[in-house]
Amino acid sequence: MKKTLLATAIAGAMAASGAQAATVYNQDGTKLDIYGNIQIAYYNTDTGDGDNDSSDGIADNGTTFGFAAEHVIYDGLTGYLKLEFDDIKADEMATAVDNEDSGDTAYVGLKGNFGDVRLGSYDQLIDDWIQDPLTNNEGFDASDSTSLHGDGANQQTDKVTYTSPSFSGFQFAVGTQYKGDFDSADSGVDEGGSNASFFGGAKYTAGAFSIAAVYDNLDNTLYVDENGSAESVGDQYGITAQYTVNTLRLALKLERFDSDADDGDAAVGDEFLADTNFYGVSARYGYGMGDVYAAYQYVDVGAGDFSDEIEETIDDDQERDETYNEVILGATYNISDAMYTWAEVAMYDREDDEGDGVGVGITYLF
Template sequence: MKKTLLATAIAGAMAASGAQAATVYNQDGTKLDIYGNIQLAYTDIDNADGESEDGIGDNGTTFGFAAEHVIYDGLTGYLKLEFDDIKADEMATATDDDDAGDTAYIGLKGNFGDVRLGSYDQLIDDWIQDPLTNNEYFDASDSTGSRHGHGDGSDQQTDKITYTSPSFGGLQFAVGTQYKGDTDSFDSRADQGSSNASFFGGAKYTVGAFSIAAVYDNLDNVVYTDANGDVDSVGDQYGITAQYTIDTLRLAVKAERFVSDADSDSDAVDGDFYAQDTNFYGVSARYGYGMGDVYAAYQYVDVGANDFADEVEQSVEDEQDRDETYNEVILGATYNISDAMYTWAEVAMYDQENDEDDGFGVGVTYLF
């Protein structure tokens, strides 16, 4: 349900700019910042049976380090290490099973562009999905999410290298790969047993207050296990997002598609993978009113049945179940208590059976 939190993005931006983040060393071209946030929220969300479940919990508390040093004029080395799964409500850090520290990378940047190696968010997340909804708790679903997609996106965040070009008259591009070696598991369900490199890439064009971006990811290292125990990649991701800013109003529109490589529903194992091609069409708006933001998003999700082989028999009921549409609506607002502290409230409707995942939340975030 929750991707990269807005507060986490803000904290990262502060670390990069030095705003509010604590600079513990800055001498001879080397700089080290410490930053973070504490996020707590009360949520009330319907489960698969339509029953309300509420509680107070951590909402993505983060602690991180950002460092850089000038190698020579025009070339800078940098790193980022971020612990994203600190449980503020439990006063304890996460265990190894909780994916703590899932942002960790080093890189070089200069006039030639930027090269990054390590674990970080997917390009399609940063350029396509986040501009639509990068909210506090409730986001629109996408081709990386478990609601209509193929997982939670964690399989795509590790072992990557990405090159991002400088801007050429407003045009920028990025290409990268995720490499999994012979000893790496491709996901929690299976080990492919051989090394493999995926491909992802995208382009972005910015002119004035308008920008448009397109991204493709072949998901070659995100795999599923079929009923026969065979392992294969789940499919492909495509997306395009346009944004336009008018003063403090930002408008965004997104079209995204997940194309499944599965041959039939029998390839799904324990519900981990859904063998449907799925389209996502969304619009959103965010307006800064001075003391915070108000925002809204609408998304139309078209889950279509694949063109399976003739030998795969399907009932009329099964065909209808796998060919559905959903209307998602998310509303929210933030209020700044101070430069470092704000509150928020959100409500979401996902149009699922028994109103699953519908709910509301309120919370508070402190940034440093």
């Protein structure tokens, strides 16, 4: 489950994170906003464990509290920050600041005519530009290359990103994640060493159509090989196209995880990480009082690269591990400008229906 502030589109003023923010200070070019939400949900999911094949319960769904500030340094240059405590349990607010799992968004930046430079912890570029347009849902999302290697939280930290302004619809972003000497215990980098990864992407927008491509070399996302050495899990990249007609948005995703793990290596979860292709399509329609949405994704584990797939020239000796058909359906209903409910059902086509489930929930924003 992704811990999101909002679904991608929720009727007008609720379409973006912080839309309900309270401005507590706005003077002399400096502005401070406070925002947040409470998210409560009920889930019933299949565990794939024989007789006891489902579990259910009421859970916090990603309650968030955040601060956003900016100030004008001079005309054309603005400094800003964002500090967000995510996944705060509704009954643990008093200890949230001490919780290592909260606060996965914390960054400072400069923006102006030159573009935007950001430093800190925030969502991955491939998440924002490639994965979220397909399913940035309330509870159930299509699988992706990040969920496959299982280290998305690490990818959010210690980054710097430059995002260009739009040049007649074209925009690009480049960045790095730097893990230094004192990060070695958490990152797996050899003690006394340091490492900088690379990620980058490009996006083109023309009217109602947009297309984006992103690459991340995952150099700080590691597994332990058969010799006990920490190595990069591989590379991830993808392309996503979107088209919007009035309140209908269509999205198409092609995503690839290129594994560097050899068969037999101990990887994330002590499982072999195979090359995997993801082919997804989704639609979201705003009906006035909320959204209805659906997504389908075909997952090909142990597949060749995209060119091999398209040209059907895969080596006859190549062994495919698994293929899956994922389907997610959902809807939201706006009770007011600050409160909405939602319901989703997901089918992931795994053995013994593992991961399939239903969820309902309510969110209040301020």
